[in-house]
Amino acid sequence: QTFNVAIVGATGAVGEQMIRTLEKLDFPVDTLLLLSSKRSAGKQLTFKGEQLTVQEAKPESFEGVQLALFSAGGSVSKALAPEAVKRGAIVVDNTSAFRMDENVPLIVPEVNEQALERHKGIISNPNCSTIQMVAALEPVRKAFGLKRIVVSTYQAVSGAGVDAIDEMYEQSRQIMDGESIDPQILPVSGDKKHYQIAFNAVPQIDVFQENGFTFEEMKMINETKKIMEDESLQVAATCVRLPVETGHSESVYIEVQEEGLNVEEMRKLLSEAEGVTLQDDPQNQVYPLASESKGKDDVFVGRIRQDLDQPKGFHMWIVADNLLKGAALNSVQIAFSLIKLGLLK
Numbered sequence: 029q030t031f032n033v034a035i036v037g038a039t040g041a042v043g044e045q046m047i048r049t050l051e052k053l054d055f056p057v058d059t060l061l062l063l064s065s066k067r068s069a070g071k072q073l074t075f076k077g078e079q080l081t082v083q084e085a086k087p088e089s090f091e092g093v094q095l096a097l098f099s100a101g102g103s104v105s106k107a108l109a110p111e112a113v114k115r116g117a118i119v120v121d122n123t124s125a126f127r128m129d130e131n132v133p134l135i136v137p138e139v140n141e142q143a144l145e146r147h148k149g150i151i152s153n154p155n156c157s158t159i160q161m162v163a164a165l166e167p168v169r170k171a172f173g174l175k176r177i178v179v180s181t182y183q184a185v186s187g188a189g190v191d192a193i194d195e196m197y198e199q200s201r202q203i204m205d206g207e208s209i210d211p212q213i214l215p216v217s218g219d220k221k222h223y224q225i226a227f228n229a230v231p232q233i234d235v236f237q238e239n240g241f242t243f244e245e246m247k248m249i250n251e252t253k254k255i256m257e258d259e260s261l262q263v264a265a266t267c268v269r270l271p272v273e274t275g276h277s278e279s280v281y282i283e284v285q286e287e288g289l290n291v292e293e294m295r296k297l298l299s300e301a302e303g304v305t306l307q308d309d310p311q312n313q314v315y316p317l318a319s320e321s322k323g324k325d326d327v328f329v330g331r332i333r334q335d336l337d338q339p340k341g342f343h344m345w346i347v348a349d350n351l352l353k354g355a356a357l358n359s360v361q362i363a364f365s366l367i368k369l370g371l372l373k
């Protein structure tokens with residue numbers, strides 16, 4: 029069986045990877061409809077060697093669509109995802125619009141695929157920095173339980189979109205050439221102030237909340253509890269943007285519930301885990317690097333150490349391509365899970 033698929037936000041950084049991922053994983057596509065804002069409509073993109081014209085996304089665009097992958101920002105999802113569902117499509121939404129809605133499953137297939145059974149038309153794809161962390165921690169949680177997670181992220185600019193990537197390169201060139209810079213986008217395009225990203229580290233991703241955490245940090249906290257179905261899990265996050273084009277890195281500290289875990293056992297658990305590649309050989313300087321993760325599907329884990337004071341505490345370094353496992357790939361994997369569970373027909 030093949031399916032009529034729509035991609036909303038087809039010209040964006042994630043949309044482009046959605047097209048490539050459908051091709052690469054040979055998703056059973058009957059027709060592919062590429063949708064965007066009015067501004068990007070008319071662009072030509074290729075899918076399996078065929079040129080497709082991007083069309084403006086409207087409610088009527090979804091007539092006959094069975095699967096709609098959304099990645100065009102929260103306001104577009106809020107306006108058009110219900111329209112797609114009304115016309116019979118299942119929506120996999122890559123924005124934060126519906127993630128914490130109790131009627132919307134928030135899915136990382138390796139962790140909570142079964143929660144798809146409860147969907148009511150919209151399924152949310154988690155935030156990129158959440159996905160790679162929970163995918164890596166799930167094997168440990170299953171075997172030893174998780175009590176606490178403290179994470180600091182080192183996130184790539186592609187998470188903020190193609191304009192942010194351009195800003196980073198342009199600023200880098202201007203600084204190298206001794207020119208003045210004029211930041212317009214990062215850290216958050218809609219916020220009041222903008223800061224230099226080139227040769228810098230910016231401790232703000234998304235807007236600040238009343239509690240002093242940023243929305244990106246709160247997404248990591250709330251989404252992790254929802255995906256792992258554990259409100260008692262203690263999670264704290266600090267999210268930082270670096271001048272890296274693609275590949276989010278995370279320094280993660282966990283405390284497990286059960287006794288008996290050690291570094292060797294943790295390496296064994298992770299080396300056997302689906303979608304995870306262990307890269308942990310300090311003697312030979314082997315550890316995950318953002319630069320090496322680009323274009324790869326797996327989540328990479330290394331630098332595993334037992335805490336020196338807390339026997340149930342462990343540190344690690346988790347890296348993944350934020351546009352793939354963090355976004356497009358996870359969305360397409362959700363679609364494959366829907367087929368496997370007989371939910372996409």
Ligand code: 11C
Binds near residue numbers: 123154233
């Ligand atoms: C970033 N994680 O790196 C963000 C991008 O909630 O889906 C994804 C935002 C989201 O800027």
